[in-house]
Amino acid sequence: MDRGAIEKRLSDQKDLLTNLISKAKSNGIEQVEIYSSYGYSEDVSLEKNDLNNCTATEENMFGIRVIHEGNQGFLISNHIPSLYTSIEEAYQLAKSQSTPDPDLVLPETRPITNQFDTYDSSLDTIGIEDLVSFAKEALGWRSDLYDKINIDSGDFSLNKGYKLIVSSKGVMAHELGAELSASVMGMGVDGDLVGSFDYDSASGFTKDQFKTLWKKAFHNFGDKCMGALYAKPTTGFQGKVLLPPDAVYSFFLGLFIGSLNGTSLRKGKSKMAGKIGEKVASSLLSIWDDPTNKGFMGSTGFDREGMPTSFKKVLTEGVLESYFYNTYEAKKAKLPISNGCATGGAQSLPGCGPKQLQIAPGNANKDEFFKLPGKTLFVNRISGTKDGASGDFSGVVKGGYLLEGGEKIPVREVQIVGNAFDALNQIEAIAKEGELIGESSFVPYMLLDGFTITGVMEN
Amino acid sequence: MRDLLKECLSEESGFVELRYHHKESRSFFAERGRVESTALRKRTGVGVRVLESGTWGFASTSEVTKASIQNAIQIAKKAARLSSALRKDKIPNLPKANFAVGDFIGRGIEDFRSRSVEEKLKMVLDIQNEATKQSAKLQSVGCGYSEIYEEKAIVTTDGADSFFSLVRPEFRVSAVAKEDGKLESGSHSIGVTGGWDCLFRNQSPSQISEEACKTAVDLLSSELPLGGLSTVILSPSIVGLLVHEAIGHTVEADFVLSGSVAQGKIGHRVGSDLVTLCDSGSSEFYEGAGGTIPVDDEGVIPTNTVIIKNGILSSYLHNRETAERFGVAPTGSARAWEYGDVPLIRMRNTFLLPGDSSLEEMIANTKDGYYLDGAKNGQADATGEFMFAVQKAYRIQNGKITNLLKGVTVSGLAFDVLQNVDMVSKEFKWDLGSGHCGKGQPAKVDAGGPYVRTKVLLGGK
Numbered sequence: 001m002d003r004g005a006i007e008k009r010l011s012d013q014k015d016l017l018t019n020l021i022s023k024a025k026s027n028g029i030e031q032v033e034i035y036s037s038y039g040y041s042e043d044v045s046l047e048k049n050d051l052n053n054c055t056a057t058e059e060n061m062f063g064i065r066v067i068h069e070g071n072q073g074f075l076i077s078n079h080i081p082s083l084y085t086s087i088e089e090a091y092q093l094a095k096s097q098s099t100p101d102p103d104l105v106l107p108e109t110r111p112i113t114n115q116f117d118t119y120d121s122s123l124d125t126i127g128i129e130d131l132v133s134f135a136k137e138a139l140g141w142r143s144d145l146y147d148k149i150n151i152d153s154g155d156f157s158l159n160k161g162y163k164l165i166v167s168s169k170g171v172m173a174h175e176l177g178a179e180l181s182a183s184v185m186g187m188g189v190d191g192d193l194v195g196s197f198d199y200d201s202a203s204g205f206t207k208d209q210f211k212t213l214w215k216k217a218f219h220n221f222g223d224k225c226m227g228a229l230y231a232k233p234t235t236g237f238q239g240k241v242l243l244p245p246d247a248v249y250s251f252f253l254g255l256f257i258g259s260l261n262g263t264s265l266r267k268g269k270s271k272m273a274g275k276i277g278e279k280v281a282s283s284l285l286s287i288w289d290d291p292t293n294k295g296f297m298g299s300t301g302f303d304r305e306g307m308p309t310s311f312k313k314v315l316t317e318g319v320l321e322s323y324f325y326n327t328y329e330a331k332k333a334k335l336p337i338s339n340g341c342a343t344g345g346a347q348s349l350p351g352c353g354p355k356q357l358q359i360a361p362g363n364a365n366k367d368e369f370f371k372l373p374g375k376t377l378f379v380n381r382i383s384g385t386k387d388g389a390s391g392d393f394s395g396v397v398k399g400g401y402l403l404e405g406g407e408k409i410p411v412r413e414v415q416i417v418g419n420a421f422d423a424l425n426q427i428e429a430i431a432k433e434g435e436l437i438g439e440s441s442f443v444p445y446m447l448l449d450g451f452t453i454t455g456v457m458e459n
Numbered sequence: 460m461r462d463l464l465k466e467c468l469s470e471e472s473g474f475v476e477l478r479y480h481h482k483e484s485r486s487f488f489a490e491r492g493r494v495e496s497t498a499l500r501k502r503t504g505v506g507v508r509v510l511e512s513g514t515w516g517f518a519s520t521s522e523v524t525k526a527s528i529q530n531a532i533q534i535a536k537k538a539a540r541l542s543s544a545l546r547k548d549k550i551p552n553l554p555k556a557n558f559a560v561g562d563f564i565g566r567g568i569e570d571f572r573s574r575s576v577e578e579k580l581k582m583v584l585d586i587q588n589e590a591t592k593q594s595a596k597l598q599s600v601g602c603g604y605s606e607i608y609e610e611k612a613i614v615t616t617d618g619a620d621s622f623f624s625l626v627r628p629e630f631r632v633s634a635v636a637k638e639d640g641k642l643e644s645g646s647h648s649i650g651v652t653g654g655w656d657c658l659f660r661n662q663s664p665s666q667i668s669e670e671a672c673k674t675a676v677d678l679l680s681s682e683l684p685l686g687g688l689s690t691v692i693l694s695p696s697i698v699g700l701l702v703h704e705a706i707g708h709t710v711e712a713d714f715v716l717s718g719s720v721a722q723g724k725i726g727h728r729v730g731s732d733l734v735t736l737c738d739s740g741s742s743e744f745y746e747g748a749g750g751t752i753p754v755d756d757e758g759v760i761p762t763n764t765v766i767i768k769n770g771i772l773s774s775y776l777h778n779r780e781t782a783e784r785f786g787v788a789p790t791g792s793a794r795a796w797e798y799g800d801v802p803l804i805r806m807r808n809t810f811l812l813p814g815d816s817s818l819e820e821m822i823a824n825t826k827d828g829y830y831l832d833g834a835k836n837g838q839a840d841a842t843g844e845f846m847f848a849v850q851k852a853y854r855i856q857n858g859k860i861t862n863l864l865k866g867v868t869v870s871g872l873a874f875d876v877l878q879n880v881d882m883v884s885k886e887f888k889w890d891l892g893s894g895h896c897g898k899g900q901p902a903k904v905d906a907g908g909p910y911v912r913t914k915v916l917l918g919g920k
Contacts, residue, residue, distance in 0.1 A: 042538075044542060045801075047713060047717070048548075048713070048716045048717050050546055050547050050548050051514070051542050051545045051546040051547075052515065052546075053514075053515040053516070053517055053542075053801055054514070054515070054516050054517070054538035054539060054541060054542040055516070055517040055518065055519075055535075055538060055801065056517075056518045056534045056535075056538055057518065057519050057799050058519075058520075058521075059504075059519075059521055059799060060521070061502075071494070072496065072497070073497055073498075073499075074496065074497065074498040074499070075498070075499045075500070075501070076498070076499070076500040076501065076502070077500075077501045077502070078501075078502050078503065078504065078521045079501065079503060079521065086501075089499060090499070092576075093497045093498075093499060093576065094497075096497075096576045096577050096580060097494045097497065097580060098494075098580075098584075099489075099492065099493035099494050099584065101493060128538055128541050128542070129541055132541060132542050132544075132545050135545060136545050139545075150717050150718040151717075152714065152717040152718075152841070153717075153899065186717070187717075187718065187840075187841040187842075189718040189841075194718060194719070194720050194841050194842045194843075195841070195842065196840050196841065196842055196844070197840050197841050236686060236687070266491075267490065267491060267598070267599040267635075268598035268599050268635065268637065269598065269599055269635045269642065271640075271642060347500070349496055349498070383838045383840070383846050384846060384848065384868050385835050385836050385848030385868060387643075387644050388644070389635045389642040389643065389644045390641070390642050390643055390644065391642075392865070392867075394848070394867040394868040394918040395846060395868050395918070396844065396846040396868065396870045398840065412842065412844060413844060413870065413871075413872070413916060415686065415846075415868055415870060415916060415918035416918070417683065417686065417867060417868075417918045417919060417920070452686065452919070452920055454686030454687060454916065454917075454918050454919065456688060456916050
């Protein structure tokens, strides 16, 4: 499957979906939206330090949304011949409801100014043979450099495809994309000693970009697994935690960003309701959302509803500047249009959220964080739970270190408990240094104070 | 469908496995006085797996025709041949298995088909409207009903030839309560393999809703427990999470081969005498466990696998490949979530056998500890270190349950926790609710057991 074939398929499908929507309108179904997601992928998987499986898959999913007099029906299907029947079924689902809301409508079309095409045709020369050679190289790195690490699973993928949205309101937008990606999961094993799991991944628009990022990711994975192999239990304490970019992004900030979701706000589930313009976090923290940044993975010119995306400030020196809205939630919040923050794809109804979060780097030097007096817990990853409404989180620290007196001691069986909204004000320093998470979101290292750390050993 | 698949295999030599899968999911959700969403998801296709030159190849197609399936077979074979040179540890022949042959029609499918969309919508709307009247502190109550109907046909060149269908309904309520700027959540969910009657056999929709709302409101006045190593009595829902997360994952044979903590421990003591742990494709003790499957995704009839017998590790969970490597019979544990997914070794219904004590005796015999209830989520590690999250922790002092505390994260080392089990109740319950397990792809599982007393590390203040 090459670019030419995908473009032909896309062109044919635009015609097909446009005709289906016209037919629906002529049969009295006024508001129809079809979101199409087509993907062709080749994959090579690893298991137990060996190649496991080679696969080739192709699928086109369609998310069909019909709104009838303020009620909505949604249907997902991968069967092209019965798409019109699916529109009728979605219509019936909408008609079977009795709780209409006049704010529930499909958005009117708006011009999309940022055009994205992240399909580099050089990937048309890549195939399973190349994925197998990437796998061979990675297995070589393991045996040459990290022979105490067991690769539990890994995956090398070449993905190509498009997304397309067409609606009865005139929305028509598409983007082509292709990428190489890889991931690896495993742990250190030395005799009877087994370390914690760790994981890393990389992706790229071209072969060269992918190879550079993947090599770095694999070595990062290896170092993390080795670091966790000889971990020991420790005592609990009250004090500082040092979060690397992954931990900042995946655990600490997730709850806060979730609370800015238009749906959570409307339903009274967000502690950030009514706080626009207020200081809700440390002055050290500034965040923005920029899906228009070409060159980052995941950047896009339109959202799940075909509305244009844009740069927006979220938090400036601790002051809250915006929430995330799709069309429905914008109307419920008395706004005329959404701010291009509808999330999801063919298999889900439009949600609300950011696309490409960026966190401003601070002034601190991250190396200084490792030399602090007293005890600091370096939290590589948290395996735990979090509650979106209260902001409470708790979990077991994985691949963590106790930083004490200039020493870096790997620890296990340590738990951390806190509250994400309180933690926004517990930020003591933000580093200049950070990482591009998922090749899309810049996130720096952060130092926070005032946490309860529970260890398995008696104090 | 079996006939079409067999026709596609008629000229094949070597090992080819065809898995037709049609899946329909319906979901209805109400919140804040209106139906928020209704969705119907339909996905159909055939997954093709071949074993050629000692390596797997896989391809899938959403077009269920002879030509398309045969084309996918050729793509899968090419993929296997391309990768064979790299694979060091070639897969030998697959072992003979207790293959399912024939049609296996699940219970409750007629019930699921005969109830109208309007009836299901009315239920979620009524329950949601009733719930918000329970307390002025309730900010929001969401009520959802969903059901997955599946049919599969699995045919292989070495003897599997079956068709099966099943339905899995689920019901869930989540509530958020607010007081003095503080927000707390409560949720309760159930899920079964079977019909509507099976779903609401033990609790009505109203009772489920009341429980979720009460938890949210009660937690407004709760505090964190003291952190540290603690004696705990685990409810069946928590026992379910424990045996699934802490033990079940470490004994999946693919994970064992990667070096999990259970490697090399068959025949070793890993728990107290009171611990007998099983994983079964059926529903032991009573019908309807959520992970029940009549046939696994390699066409094998699932067994009731005794993983730990009176504290001694006795078996891993196997697919056909690992069964061959370990020289044992497949346990029927290979499962795939969608037609485009490769079957992986997964748990089904994981449970601890009941013991002789009663819950009352266990509480009365606990001088200082916690009673933990309400499963949330959990994860396990290669080290055997696990964590799971609970909604509620009740303090036990001098043999009596006292105040409610916030449930937090519980962790420990799997085999240490089993070694510390010193009381096991007579009562038994499947209680993983609407839980799914993630391991590269989701799987519907269930778990449960009796009430169990042991020691774990409790996160807290």
